[in-house]
Every structure is written in C-alpha cells, then in structure tokens.
Amino acid sequence: EPEVTQTPSHQVTQMGQEVILRCVPISNHLYFYWYRQILGQKVEFLVSFYNNEISEKSEIFDDQFSVERPDGSNFTLKIRSTKLEDSAMYFCASSAGWNEQFFGPGTRLTVL
Amino acid sequence: GEDVEQSLFLSVREGDSSVINCTYTDSSSTYLYWYKQEPGAGLQLLTYIFSNMDMKQDQRLTVLLNKKDKHLSLRIADTQTGDSAIYFCAESSAGNNRKLIWGLGTSLAVNP
Numbered sequence: 001e002p003e004v005t006q007t008p009s010h011q012v013t014q015m016g017q018e019v020i021l022r023c024v025p026i027s028n029h030l031y032f033y034w035y036r037q038i039l040g041q042k043v044e045f046l047v048s049f050y051n052n053e054i055s056e057k058s059e060i061f062d063d064q065f066s067v068e069r070p071d072g073s074n075f076t077l078k079i080r081s082t083k084l085e086d087s088a089m090y091f092c093a094s095s096a097g098w099n100e101q102f103f104g105p106g107t108r109l110t111v112l
Numbered sequence: 113g114e115d116v117e118q119s120l121f122l123s124v125r126e127g128d129s130s131v132i133n134c135t136y137t138d139s140s141s142t143y144l145y146w147y148k149q150e151p152g153a154g155l156q157l158l159t160y161i162f163s164n165m166d167m168k169q170d171q172r173l174t175v176l177l178n179k180k181d182k183h184l185s186l187r188i189a190d191t192q193t194g195d196s197a198i199y200f201c202a203e204s205s206a207g208n209n210r211k212l213i214w215g216l217g218t219s220l221a222v223n224p
Binding site for chain 2: 031033035041042043044045048056058091093095099100101102103104105106
C-alpha cells in the first residue's frame with residue numbers, strides 16, 4: 001500500500017542553523033501539507049501546497065519557513081534559522097483530493 | 113477561530129465498547145476525521161464523515177455526527193488491547209484549502 005515517507009526520523013540541530021525536512025508524498029497525490037506538533041500541544045497546520053505553489057499558510061509559517069517540490073517526488077520544508085521553539089514533531093501529508101490526507105511518520109526536530 | 117475539543121483520557125476493559133467524543137466550533141465544517149496515533153508512530157487515518165451524514169460504520173468503528181450540537185463521536189466495538197493509542201478528532205472546511213484543525217487527542221487505555 002502506498003505511503004508517505006519522511007526523512008530523517010530525528011534531527012538534532014543547534015539554534016540558528018538551517019534544517020531541511022524531507023518528504024516523499026504518495027505518487028499520484030496533488031496536494032501536500034506540513035503540520036507540526038509541539039510536545040503536549042495540538043497538531044498545527046503550517047502550509048498547504050498545490051500546483052507548485054503555496055495554497056495557504058498559517059501565522060506560524062513566517063519568513064523563516066519555506067517549502068519546495070524540487071523534483072517530481074520530494075516535498076521539503078526548510079527552516080532557515082532554527083529557534084528553540086521550533087522543536088516539535090513535523091508531519092508531512094498528501095491527498096488526492098478534498099477528503100483524505102495521509103500522513104508520514106514524522107520527523108522529530110530538536111533544537112539545542 | 114475554529115477549535116476542536118476532546119477529553120484527554122479514556123480507560124476501558126478489553127471486549128467493551130469505547131466511545132470517544134469530540135466537539136468543534138466551525139459551523140462550516142465539511143469533513144470530520146478520526147486519526148489514530150500509536151506510540152512512536154505517525155497519524156493513521158481511521159475514518160471520516162462528510163457533514164451531510166449522521167452516521168458512518170466501518171467494521172468495528174461507528175462514527176456519529178450531530179451537526180446541530182457540533183458533536184462527533186467514535187465508537188469502537190469489542191475494544192482490543194491493540195486499540196490502545198491516541199485518537200485525534202480533526203475537521204476541515206471546504207473554503208480553506210483543506211487544512212485540518214485538530215483536537216488534542218484522547219488517550220485510550222485498554223485493560224485486559
């Protein structure tokens with residue numbers, strides 16, 4: 001069964017460093033998303049992406065964040081200068097249409 | 113703004129039914145979802161219901177939607193120890209690019 005994959009599973013970085021989180025969505029899906037979950041808090045929407053552009057972004061998704069689909073398979077989230085409060089589990093999701101979003105296993109980002 | 117609330121914990125005996133409840137505030141919700149997260153794993157889509165439906169059944173899972181009260185429930189029949197996980201309620205609206213708004217999750221403990 002096709003699934004969303006994410007790498008790495010765990011990323012540790014120093015404050016101020018850039019990180020790139022990678023995702024491979026399900027191959028025939030057209031909509032892509034990033035969410036994050038800070039420990040003990042709700043899962044939060046970051047950004048949605050369709051047709052090679054951002055469809056919607058949340059207030060969290062400021063200038064430090066960017067997304068890219070560099071080729072036909074990968075979907076990346078870049079954080080330019082990480083802050084302590086960026087420590088969270090980051091989930092990538094993809095969907096074929098309106099309804100079902102399928103999630104990857106997540107990348108745990110730890111900023112020291 | 114939109115909000116989704118769930119009770120945090122539920123404990124049941126193996127073989128009993130579990131009922132996990134959720135309330136939401138967005139009257140324009142189009143789809144309502146239940147996701148399952150096992151320890152150390154990602155977010156697994158269990159089932160979803162379109163807002164013009166009252167009930168959806170899928171094997172041991174029954175979803176009930178009371179749109180007037182903005183109340184969603186997930187019933188798991190014959191609960192097994194393998195059902196122990198965190199269950200998330202989420203909603204999306206047609207007009208906002210399908211972003212999901214999440215509850216905090218209900219931790220289900222199944223006792224033998």
